[in-house]
Amino acid sequence: MKHVIKKKGPAKRVRWFALMIALGCWGVSGTSLADSDHSMVTLPKVYQAECAACHQAYPATLLGAPAWRRIMGGLTHHFGSDASIDEASVKAISTWLLAHASPRADLQNPPNDRITTSQWFARKHREIRPQDWAHPKVGSASNCMACHQGADRRGFDEDAVRLPVGVGRSQGWWRGGHG
Ligand code: HEC
Ligand code: HEC
Known part of the structure; x- marks a missing residue:
């Protein structure tokens, strides 16, 4: 009997510990998408210079590669503006954006290639x-x-x-x- 009671203590603690770990992981995975790691993975100067004039330089992790590719391929008609830049800058920025693009399915082709039309955005807001x-x-x-x-x-x-x-x-x- 004693021995059963003795066993309970550690077992309980272990279970509690497992729960805390599970909660911890849940917390981390719940916020890891774009919450803080998307912040500012040292933006290349060219991206800041060319893409932060009219709005902030959006984090690359907030869209998938197909959306970024279309955006970078259509800068002459960019959401109603002409945001065209020289070819070398387009290349450098595209390479960087694609390297940091999100793998998430729902960020690949959001309507209009906008961050703000993704389901993720709607959920967060x-x-x-x-x-x-x-x-x-x-x-x-x-x-x-x-x-x-x-x-x-x-x-x-x-x-x-x-x-x-x-x-x-x-x-x-x-x-x-x-x-
Ligand atoms: C009108 C105000 C407003 C605007 C504009 C806005 N947000 Fe938010 N955002 C919020 C609020 C409020 C929350 C929820 C904060 C909370 O949960 O406490 C939020 C949450 C978020 C989160 C989740 C943060 C977290 O830690 O869970 C992200 C990421 C985010 N916004 C990104 C963006 C991006 C990117 C844009 C622009 C494309 C944007 N927001 C525009 C108000 C705004
Ligand atoms: C001449 C001004 C201008 C420049 C330069 C510019 N943009 Fe934009 N961008 C806009 C406007 C205007 C919008 C639409 C904003 C709105 O709907 O309020 C926009 C929207 C966006 C959006 C969608 C935001 C959303 O609603 O989710 C992305 C992504 C974006 N721009 C990326 C870029 C990138 C990448 C560059 C650099 C290659 C760039 N922009 C340069 C004017 C510009």
Whole structure:
């Protein structure tokens, strides 16, 4: 009897330990996609110079290779703008983007080759009300830095989200809100 009770202690601890590990792994895999590692894997200068003039230089890991390939092949008609650059820069940037592109199935061909139309994006932003994207301080979902301060340097960690006043839950209970 004694011996059974003695056995219980360690077994319980082991189970608890396994649970903690499982939770830990779940936590890590739940955030590893593009949450912090996509941040700023030292962007090449040419990418910063050519692709951060009109919006931030988006992390390469937020789209798959096919989407990046189409974007880099269509810079003369780039989301309503002419973003064309010299061939050497196109080549250098494409090579880098493709090397860091996401392998995720849902990021290969999102509608319109946008980060912001992927299911992943919608899921991460389900708390944003549709009208918030058009808020004057935001303009469009593509303007990440309206809500992710310093995202071009620090990435998109949820702890760094600061919503403009009037955006998001009007109750303001949520961290990063205005409550
Ligand atoms: C002349 C301005 C300009 C330049 C330079 C530019 N872009 Fe854009 N880009 C835009 C505009 C405008 C949009 C659409 C933004 C919106 O819908 O609010 C856009 C959108 C995007 C999107 C989609 C964002 C989303 O909504 O998910 C990607 C990806 C992108 N650009 C990549 C690039 C890359 C890569 C380069 C460099 C080769 C680049 N851009 C250079 C103007 C530019
Ligand atoms: C209108 C404000 C707003 C805009 C614009 C916006 N986001 Fe977000 N984003 C949020 C909020 C709010 C969250 C949820 C934060 C939380 O869970 O606490 C979030 C979450 C995220 C996350 C998950 C962070 C994590 O740690 O789980 C990523 C990644 C992200 N956004 C990327 C982007 C990218 C890339 C863009 C631009 C293409 C963008 N966001 C534009 C408000 C915004």
